[in-house]
Amino acid sequence: MNTITIVGGGTSGWMTAVLLNQAYNKFGQTVKVRLIESPDIDIVGVGEATVPAIKDFLQAVGIDEMDFMKHTNATIKTGILFKNWCAPSKDGQVHTYMHPFDQEKAEKRLDVATSWLLSERRKPYDQSVSIAHALAQKNLTPKVMNSKSFQSIVPYSYHLDARLFGQYLRDYACAKGVERIEAHVSSVNSSGNIIDSLDTTKGTFKSDYFIDCTGFRSLLISQVDDDSNWHSYRDSLFCDRAVTVQTPHEAGYSSKSYTESYALNAGWAWKIDLQNRTGNGYVYSSRYIDSKTAENEFRNHLNLPDDIQFNHIEMKVGRRKQQWVGNCVSVGLSSGFIEPLESTGLHLIYLAARFFVLHNNFSGNSQSNIDNFNLTMCKTYDELKDFIVLHYVLSDRKDTEFWRDVHKTLDFCPELSKRLELWKSKVCEFFDVSDSTSHMFSDTSYRYILYGMNYFPELKIPTIDGEFEDIFQYLDERKKQACNAVLSHSDFINKIQGKSNFVSVKL
Structure with a gap:
């Protein structure tokens, strides 16, 4: 293998280029990594929230955290605040x-979820067991003054x-040796499932491997497969459109250290604060409202004037059955799409590049290698799809046709259906979801969704009055100590921007 050619820039193309170059060329050039991107084609560019695994990528390729945050207007993300998802x-x-x-x-007890479920539940689950929640309520970061890059008292992302x-x-x-070519691909020359060259x-350009990062266009992978290679999620994920807008920060505004997800009539709206602006989007189902209705609803939700322009995006919801075909591998939107409710987009790019x-x-490569790659990626997409469906089917909202119908999606998620039946009578635990391929969402995440949406198991374990009081007193004290020790979000952003004497220390 002498050459890998990536087609398409944006986050998927350049994340893949950086990772492959680091994997193969960190001790001198072994493989030529080339990226071809067209100056005439815009990127989708709405994946602005991440999960903690993004730090694994940044560290793996040697990127400095503070430098990255400064140049991408990044802020800290401690979690997602869901609003209006139940009646x-x-x-x-x-x-x-x-x-x-x-x-x-929970020290010297059953696990903390079981302890909370058996207790008097004086506070909601997230407020009871999470330090990150306490930090978010006060708009604090999980960073103390002497935190090293990528280190913190609790997990976080950006x-x-x-x-x-x-x-x-x-x-x-490019500074590390990746070749960038600004050109438009005019034709893909292939023989069977092998791409021979690209005319631009x-x-x-000839290459041993071609990586398709061309987004929903799927310029390369579509040449070596056909429509039968697509597995639609249409029956389980209704949302297939988005309307987006960016809003500048007003003077004195303090960026939130968490993502907001607000459920609307036919989907949900995100709110993501960067250092200089807020990203807003409404992910909705075209089966229930048209684009104009969605835009008007979203405009009213944001309280924006009529002259503000919105961007509309059509989304192909599903995944490829084979994401590696012949010598072509699809990464990012060309391989599949799951609505960004849990910020999975960039992580799926990282996983695909890493698995390759x-x-x-x-x-x-033997066919067994290719088959296992495809199986792993398919299971990852299906697993994440089920996790997104979980948010919808637990809702008790009946106020619109969308929310009345969305429960039907569980019929197309048999594995999730079995788990929900199980979790009626037992706590969700690690071994229930330990067969995960992505390892993105463990029992910890499932518990927050289940108990946040009021889906509680009926436990008949004998207890005594006040048995668990000391646990939650101890956790409350830890939360207070954390809040007193960490930096505020605004102070941390000032340090990123060089407005104080904070110095980043590399690991």
Whole structure:
């Protein structure tokens, strides 16, 4: 294997380029990594929230955290705050819960979830067991003054500008030896399932492997497969459109250290704060409302004037049955799409690039390697799809046709259906979801969704009054100590921007 050619820039193309170059060329050039991107084609660029595994990618390729955050207008993300996903309370209060990235332990007891379920439940589950939730309530970071890069008292991830992240990775990759070619691909020359070369406005390029990062267009992979290679999620994920807009911060605004997800009439809206602006989007189902209705609803939700322009995106919801065909591997939107409710987009790019490295034996790949790559990626997409469906089917909302119908999606998720039946009578635990391929969402995450959406098991374990009081007193004390020790989000952003004497210390 002498050459790998990636087609398509943006975050998927440049993340893949950086990772492959680091894997193969960190001790000198072994493989030529080339990326071809067209200056005429815009990127989707809405993947602005991440999960903690993004730090694994940044560390693996040697990127400095503070430098990355400064150049991508990034902020800290401690979790996702969900609003309006269940019906309002009897007194009209909007239903709210959080999916943070941590879960504290209950010492010398059954696990903390079991302890909470058997206790008097004086506070909601997320408020009871999470330090990250306590930090988010006060808009604090999990960073103390002497935190090293990527280190913290609880897990975290980032909000970032997807376009700036792509540009940052492009500059980083090119500085490390990746060849960038600005050209338009005019034709893909293939024989069977093997791509021989690409004709572009800058000439013809041959390669041993081709990576398709061309987004929903799927320019390369579509040449070596057909429509039968697509597995639609249409029956289980209704949302297939998005309307987006960016809003600048007003003077004195303090960026939130968490993502907000607000359920609307036919889907949900995100709110993601960067250092300089807020990213907003409404992910909705075209089966229930049209684009104009969605835009008007979203405009009213954001309280924006009529002259503000919105961007509309059509989304192909599903995955490829084979994401590696012949010598072509699809990565990012060309391989599949799951709505960004849990910020999985960038992680799926990282997984695909990483799995390619792990399955590529360099001197010719056996079909078993390719088959296992495809199986792993398919299971990962299906697993994440089920996790997204979980949010919808637990809702008790009946106020619109969308929310009345969305429960039907469980019929197309047999594995999730079995788990929900199980979790009626036992706590969700690690071994229930330990067959995960992505390892993105463990029992910790499932618990926050289940108990945040009021799906509790009926436990008949004998207890005594006040048995668990000391556990939650101890956790409350830990939360207070954490809040007193860490930096505020605004102070941390000031340090990123060089407005104080904070110095980043590399690991």
